[in-house]
Amino acid sequence: xRLPMGWRNLRQILLPIGQTVVFVTGAGAICSAVMLxxxxxxxxxxxxxxxxxxxxxxxxxxxxxxxxxxxxxxxxIGFVYAAIALGYTMVYGVLQFINFAHSxxxxxxxxxxxxxxxxxxxxxxLAQASTLAAFMYLGLALLVGMASAGGMAVLVERVAYRPLxxxxxxxxxxxxxxxxxxxxxxxxxxxxxxxxxxxxxxxxFGNFDERINLFRIGSKxxxxxxxSVVVIVAAVLMLVxxxxxxxxxxxxxxxxxVAQDKNTAALMGINxxxxxxxxxxxxxxxxxxxxxxxxxxxxxxxxxxxxxxGIKAFAAAVLGGIGNLTGAxxxxxxxxxxxxxxxxxxxxxxxxxFGAEYKDMVAFLILIVVIVFRxxxxxxxxxxxxx
Amino acid sequence: xxxxxxNDIHSYYxxxxxxxxVSLKVEQGEIVALIGANGxxxxxxxxxxxxxxxxxxxxxxxxxxxxxxxxPNVVHKHGLGLVPEGRGIFPALTVTENLEMGAYILDDxxxxxxxxxxxxxxxxxxxxxxxxxxxxxxxxxQQMLATARGLMSNPKxxxxxxxxxxxxPVLVDQIFDIIRELNARGTTILLVEQNALMALSxxxxxxxxxxxxxxxxxxxxxxxxxxxxRKAYLGA
Numbered sequence: 001x002r003l004p005m006g007w008r009n010l011r012q013i014l015l016p017i018g019q020t021v022v023f024v025t026g027a028g029a030i031c032s033a034v035m036l037x038x039x040x041x042x043x044x045x046x047x048x049x050x051x052x053x054x055x056x057x058x059x060x061x062x063x064x065x066x067x068x069x070x071x072x073x074x075x076x077i078g079f080v081y082a083a084i085a086l087g088y089t090m091v092y093g094v095l096q097f098i099n100f101a102h103s104x105x106x107x108x109x110x111x112x113x114x115x116x117x118x119x120x121x122x123x124x125x126l127a128q129a130s131t132l133a134a135f136m137y138l139g140l141a142l143l144v145g146m147a148s149a150g151g152m153a154v155l156v157e158r159v160a161y162r163p164l165x166x167x168x169x170x171x172x173x174x175x176x177x178x179x180x181x182x183x184x185x186x187x188x189x190x191x192x193x194x195x196x197x198x199x200x201x202x203x204x205f206g207n208f209d210e211r212i213n214l215f216r217i218g219s220k221x222x223x224x225x226x227x228s229v230v231v232i233v234a235a236v237l238m239l240v241x242x243x244x245x246x247x248x249x250x251x252x253x254x255x256x257x258v259a260q261d262k263n264t265a266a267l268m269g270i271n272x273x274x275x276x277x278x279x280x281x282x283x284x285x286x287x288x289x290x291x292x293x294x295x296x297x298x299x300x301x302x303x304x305x306x307x308x309x310g311i312k313a314f315a316a317a318v319l320g321g322i323g324n325l326t327g328a329x330x331x332x333x334x335x336x337x338x339x340x341x342x343x344x345x346x347x348x349x350x351x352x353x354f355g356a357e358y359k360d361m362v363a364f365l366i367l368i369v370v371i372v373f374r375x376x377x378x379x380x381x382x383x384x385x386x387x
Numbered sequence: 388x389x390x391x392x393x394n395d396i397h398s399y400y401x402x403x404x405x406x407x408x409v410s411l412k413v414e415q416g417e418i419v420a421l422i423g424a425n426g427x428x429x430x431x432x433x434x435x436x437x438x439x440x441x442x443x444x445x446x447x448x449x450x451x452x453x454x455x456x457x458x459p460n461v462v463h464k465h466g467l468g469l470v471p472e473g474r475g476i477f478p479a480l481t482v483t484e485n486l487e488m489g490a491y492i493l494d495d496x497x498x499x500x501x502x503x504x505x506x507x508x509x510x511x512x513x514x515x516x517x518x519x520x521x522x523x524x525x526x527x528x529q530q531m532l533a534t535a536r537g538l539m540s541n542p543k544x545x546x547x548x549x550x551x552x553x554x555x556p557v558l559v560d561q562i563f564d565i566i567r568e569l570n571a572r573g574t575t576i577l578l579v580e581q582n583a584l585m586a587l588s589x590x591x592x593x594x595x596x597x598x599x600x601x602x603x604x605x606x607x608x609x610x611x612x613x614x615x616x617r618k619a620y621l622g623a
Binding site: 250254256257260261263264265266267268269270271272 | 438439459460464468471475479480484488
């Protein structure tokens with residue numbers, strides 16, 4: 001009895017890592033293949049000739065050489081989307097309700113994390129921090145972001161959603177949208193009052209901006225920023241931890257029981273409200289961590305920073321199959337990859353007619369196509385199976 | 388002191404007065420059957436006892452302690468188990484996980500393992516299906532699982548809501564055999580059934596519920612012989 005239990009726990013840890021690897025390579029491979037096909041199609045086109053003239057390489061070579069960099073960027077942003085998407089999908093799984101305030105929970109986490117780093121910087125701790133100390137400070141900022149976002153998510157549920165639990169879902173949805181605007185303005189007000197400006201920039205410290213050279217293709221060096229590595233490692237650790245908690249612990253099973261049948265769960269002695277609060281705490285904390293990672297990657301944040309990543313992560317959750325944790329990971333990765341590919345190649349392929357700023361349009365168009373053919377998402381089950 | 392006692396409880400769904408002064412008693416070691424037609428208030432009675440519905444008037448006592456104002460999870464901690472209507476299996480949890488949820492309030496791992504062994508001895512079928520998802524079981528297996536799960540916390544009294552519903556006749560016999568065996572092992576049972584004949588055959592005592600009121604109570608044998616019961620519920 002002992003050995004199989006240990007084996008099962010190990011499996012719970014290895015499984016999400018395996019899934020992550022499969023999803024990253026799968027999404028990356030498919031996007032790359034499509035891109036190379038497109039490159040073949042575009043051979044001899046105006047875009048090809050323009051590239052020949054300016055850079056001396058054909059469109060196929062150009063595309064091929066830049067693939068690794070695009071893949072790395074897509075993976076990084078994909079993990080951020082996945083971490084946010086988990087918050088949407090967990091809450092949906094338990095309450096069948098879209099927590100539209102989650103994007104602002106994310107923003108709050110980002111602000112609290114960044115503010116704590118700014119405070120550390122003012123104390124003069126960041127400037128001369130060793131690499132190890134820098135990582136510790138970043139870890140601290142992550143914890144601050146997670147705690148504040150998780151705490152706020154629990155508070156929001158208690159105040160704005162729980163009283164509406166037995167009302168039609170549409171009512172709670174409106175409440176969530178209201179909370180979303182309220183939180184945005186709360187952040188803006190607090191920042192304006194205390195700092196006189198409402199955007200913040202994460203202090204530069206440690207070696208997070210340095211680039212690690214991985215390999216070279218022709219004359220091109222493929223590298224990865226230290227902060228991207230940090231984002232990826234942190235996201236994978238969180239995914240593994242979440243998967244273990246939800247899959248193998250008593251409390252995780254109780255959360256799943258509540259998601260499937262609240263009345264019966266209560267009859268088993270499970271405190272349903274406590275489990276719902278816990279779901280918001282965990283989902284919010286993941287969102288907060290994603291917020292800090294986002295700030296680290298993109299450096300500047302403002303009170304509206306949550307909107308786009310929030311809507312994309314929500315889309316990712318739906319794309320993967322809402323309510324499904326693995327689906328959130330897959331959806332986030334697919335969306336991140338598509339966005340990265342569109343951002344990198346749209347300008348070149350259309351000879352500047354569409355720039356990288358149209359990447360979101362491409363990502364969402366593809367999303368619509370997928371949803372039309374798979375309304376339950378890539379990994380979604382039919383609703384009837386769940387009931 | 389009765390193990391479970393309902394005194395004149397009135398329960399409502401919104402403005403609908405579903406229970407109009409229900410009183411009943413279950414003594415330690417008994418099987419008590421609660422029978423009645425569709426919509427008579429059988430399930431409502433069980434919901435009112437288990438905390439899923441709070442009666443507006445009247446008291447529910449478990450071992451003399453008032454439980455009618457408690458939430459279902461707290462009621463359960465006081466020793467009341469419910470096998471809900473429609474079985475309430477968690478479809479995406481495995482059989483083992485469903486049973487673990489039944490023992491949620493227990494902390495003693497040894498005790499949980501022992502209860503799990505007991506469940507598997509009582510229902511060998513469940514052991515074969517241990518790692519299968521609850522939703523993939525057949526109706527009969529789900530009823531076994533629901534019953535086993537209800538026993539996982541060693542409840543003082545087990546409330547069973549329509550355990551025979553939707554089962555083939557041969558399985559119905561099996562389920563009633565099991566209920567009798569559980570009782571012989573010392574479990575007190577309050578049984579709600581539409582299958583009045585079977586329920587009264589194994590019950591020590593019975594209550595007949597009609598539009599939210601208890602209209603008749605007697606021993607199981609006497610109720611089975613009662614003219615009104617025979618006409619209304621036994622199709623004789």
